[in-house]
Amino acid sequence: MEKIKQVIENRDVKIKPIWLMRQAGRYLPEFREIRSKNQNFIELCLNETLVPEITLQPLKRFDLDAAIIFSDILMLHYGLGQSVKFKKDFGPMLGDINDVDLNNVTEKNFIKNLEPVYESMNNLSKSLKGGDKSLIGFVGAPWTILIYMLNRQSPKKNLSNDLHNIDKKKSLSKIITKYLKIHIREQVKSGATVIQIFDSWAGLAAKDDIKSIIYNCSADLVEFTKSLGVPAICFPREIIDYKEYVSEVNPSAVNIDYNVDINYISKNINIPVQGGLDPKFLLSDKETLKSESLKILDIFKDYPYIFNLGHGVLPKTDPNMVDYLVNIVKDY
Ligand code: CP3
Numbered sequence: 001m002e003k004i005k006q007v008i009e010n011r012d013v014k015i016k017p018i019w020l021m022r023q024a025g026r027y028l029p030e031f032r033e034i035r036s037k038n039q040n041f042i043e044l045c046l047n048e049t050l051v052p053e054i055t056l057q058p059l060k061r062f063d064l065d066a067a068i069i070f071s072d073i074l075m076l077h078y079g080l081g082q083s084v085k086f087k088k089d090f091g092p093m094l095g096d097i098n099d100v101d102l103n104n105v106t107e108k109n110f111i112k113n114l115e116p117v118y119e120s121m122n123n124l125s126k127s128l129k130g131g132d133k134s135l136i137g138f139v140g141a142p143w144t145i146l147i148y149m150l151n152r153q154s155p156k157k158n159l160s161n162d163l164h165n166i167d168k169k170k171s172l173s174k175i176i177t178k179y180l181k182i183h184i185r186e187q188v189k190s191g192a193t194v195i196q197i198f199d200s201w202a203g204l205a206a207k208d209d210i211k212s213i214i215y216n217c218s219a220d221l222v223e224f225t226k227s228l229g230v231p232a233i234c235f236p237r238e239i240i241d242y243k244e245y246v247s248e249v250n251p252s253a254v255n256i257d258y259n260v261d262i263n264y265i266s267k268n269i270n271i272p273v274q275g276g277l278d279p280k281f282l283l284s285d286k287e288t289l290k291s292e293s294l295k296i297l298d299i300f301k302d303y304p305y306i307f308n309l310g311h312g313v314l315p316k317t318d319p320n321m322v323d324y325l326v327n328i329v330k331d332y
Contacts, residue, residue, distance in 0.1 A: 001132065002065075002066075002131075002132055002133065002134045002193060002194075003015055003017035003065045003132050003133075003134075004017050004019075004065055004066055004134040004194055004306055005134065005193070005194070005231065007253075007272055007304045007305065007306050008194075008231045008233075008252050008253050008272050008304070008306075009231065009252075011272065011304040012304065013301070013302050013303060013304055013305070016297060016300075016305055016306070016307050016329055016332055017065035017066070017306050017307065018064060018065055018306070018307035018308065018325075018326055018329045018330070019064045019065055019066035019067075019068065019134075019136070019306070019307075019308060020058075020064070020308055020309055020312075020313050020322065021068075021235075021255075021275075021308060021309055021311065021312040021313065022312030022313040023058040023062075023064060023068065023313060023322075024054050024055055024057055024058050024068070024070045025312070025313060025315065026315040027313055027314070027315055027316065027317040027318075027319060027322075028057055028058065028061075028319060029319075030057050031054055031057060034050055034053070034054060038050065041072070041085075041086040042072075042075075042078055042084055042085075042086075045070070045071050045072055045075055045117065046116040046117065047116070047120075048116050048119045048120050048123065051069065051070050051071070051116075051117070051120035052120050052123045052124050052127070054070040055067050055068070055069050055070045055120075055124055056124070056127070058322075059133070061319060061322075061323065062322055062323055062326045063326050063327075063330055064133070064326065065132070065133055065134065065306075066133055066134040066135070066136050066194070067124060067128060067133060067134075067135055067136065068136040068138060068196070069117070069120065069121055069124060069135070069136065069137055069138070069187075069192070070120075071117055071120075071138070073138070073139060073140030073144065073145065073148075073198055073200075074092055074094070074140075074148060075114060075117060075183075076139065076140060076145055076176070076179060076180065076183060077094055077145070077148060077149060078113065078114075079110045079111075079113045079114045079179065079183065080100060080102065080105055080110065080179060081100045081105060081109075081113075082094055082095050082097055082099075082100050082149065083095035090153075091153060091154045092148065092153060092154065093152065093153055094148060094149070094152040094153070095152070096152070097149050097150065097172075102175055105179075107182055110179055110182060110183075111182065111186060114183065114186070117186075117187075118186050118187065118189070118190040119190075121135070121137060121187055121190035121191050121192055122190045122191055124191065125190060125191020125192075126191075129191075134193050134194045135191055135192055135193050135194070136192065136193075136194045136195070136196055137184070137187030137188065137190075137192030137194070137195050137196075138187075138195060138196040138197070138198060139180050139183050139184055139195070139197055139198070139221070140180075140197075140198050140199070140200070141197050141198060141199035141202070141214070141217070141218050141221070141234070141236070142173045142176045142177045142180060142213060142214075142217035142218065142221070143173070143199055143201065143202060143205055143209065143213045143214045143217070143218075144198060144199050144200050144201045144202070145176050145180065146169060146172055146173050146176055146213065147159070147163070147201045147204070149172065149176070150163055150166060150169075150172075151163060155201055155204060157204075158204065159204050164206055169209070169213065170212060170213070173213045173217050174217075176217075177217045177220055177221060180221055181220075181221065181224050184221065184224065184225055184228070185224075185228065188225075188228045188230050192230065193230060194230060194231055194233065195225045195230055195231070195232050195233070196232075196233045196234075196235065196255070197218065197221060197222070197225075197232055197233070197234045197235065197251070198235050198237075199214065199218065199234065199235060199236040199237060199239070200235075200237050201237070202214055202236035202237055202238060202239040202245075203237060203238025203239060203240070204238075210239075214236065214239070214245075214249075215245070215248040215249060218234060218236075218249045218251075219248060219249045219250060222234065222249055222250055222251050222252075223250070226252065231252035231253065232251050232252050232253075233251060233252060233253045233254070233255055233274055233306075234249060234251035234253075234254055234255065235254075235255035235257075235275070236249075236254075237257045237311065238257055238259060242254065242256065242260060242265060242268075242269060243268045243269060246269055246270075246271055251271065252271070252272070253271060253272040253273065253274050253304075253306065254269060254271060254272075254273055254274065255273075255274040255275040255308060256273060256274070256275050256276045256310060257275070257276075257310040257311060258276060258277065258278035258279070258309070258310025258311065259310070260276065260310075262276055262295075262296060262299050262300075263299060266299050266300060266303060271304075272303075272304035272305065272306065273300060273303060273304070273305050273306075274305070274306040274307075274308045275306075275307075275308035275309055275310055276296055276308075276309075276310050277292060277293060277296055277307075277308070277309050277310060277325075278292070278309070278310055279309045279310065279311055279312065279313055279314050279317070280314070281293075282309075282313065282314065282317045282318075282321045282322065282325065283314060283316060283317060283318075283321075286321070286324055289321060289324060289325060289328070290324075290328055293307075293325060293328050293329065294328070294332075297329065297332050307329045
């Protein structure tokens with residue numbers, strides 16, 4: 001059985017599986033090599049040969065318990081017909097959603113646009129089948145997808161007033177949720193055994209939006225994912241109240257960010273927990289990395305817990321430090 005499912009479904013506290021957000025990416029020289037020859041990031045995410053290869057790169061080096069498909073949450077916007085480009089040292093740049101006739105988007109078109117992603121998933125599923133490693137598919141949460149759709153680039157620390165006041169937010173989030181479900185369903189059909197839902201900008205939402213978009217739409221996605229027989233791990237980064245989030249959204253497991261009080265979480269959350277380690281500790285020395293990781297492992301000793309970070313692996317990370325971390329967790 002997959003170790004991650006053993007923790008989520010059987011609440012096994014004896015094993016502490018590990019995978020890392022952004023485990024495939026720029027900190028790996030073998031990724032940078034491929035990336036340098038493939039300047040168009042979206043095209044790279046649609047490359048049926050390279051996506052499986054990149055996805056498996058970290059598993060070749062480290063004893064990780066899951067592969068997460070190399071893709072991006074912004075593939076949803078691409079699937080809907082909103083243009084997405086990545087500018088070096090700046091991040092994503094999206095086209096104007098007003099240029100997209102959302103009424104004209106069909107399920108068939110959307111799936112056709114993302115078909116190569118599902119083909120890559122199928123391919124990965126074949127190579128991982130029968131083992132104890134999970135194949136994680138993922139989506140952005142409706143709120144975070146909406147933010148990128150309207151803001152057209154990564155937001156800063158605060159959202160502009162224009163963004164807070166847009167009245168079509170609710171109707172757009174309904175459309176987004178509809179297509180996120182399709183994207184989840186197609187990934188599961190193609191072999192994803194776990195779905196992670198990234199709400200990277202949950203911390204920027206105002207009270208009204210927390211209730212009407214983050215809670216309502218995420219709960220809808222979680223319920224849908226569970227109905228497919230697959231666990232949903234939610235990552236509501238920097239949400240104020242993890243306890244309320246868990247009771248409103250009801251995920252199969254929750255990934256915590258690195259600003260939360262881990263002791264509070266271990267006492268107040270009664271579902272399996274994932275993550276929490278500040279990715280900056282991978283940039284420090286081995287001693288610090290070890291003591292910080294052991295702190296977390298000790299706190300979650302008797303809890304169903306999956307080791308991960310409180311956000312993605314940073315590009316400056318030394319792969320040897322990742323190896324060291326994986327061994328700390330394996331030896332625990
Ligand atoms: O975790 C993995 O290994 C799987 C791959 C993955 C990527 N993006 C690849 C990627 C996953 C799970 C994501 C999710 C994602 N994408 C999120 C949610 C998680 C988070 O980080 O908060 C968000 C907000 C995005 C949007 C996005 N994609 C941004 C803001 C950027 C630019 C900033 C950055 O980190 O480079 C990307 C690009 C991106 N997505 C890269 C990778 C490996 C870097 C692309 C490059 O090589 O230039």
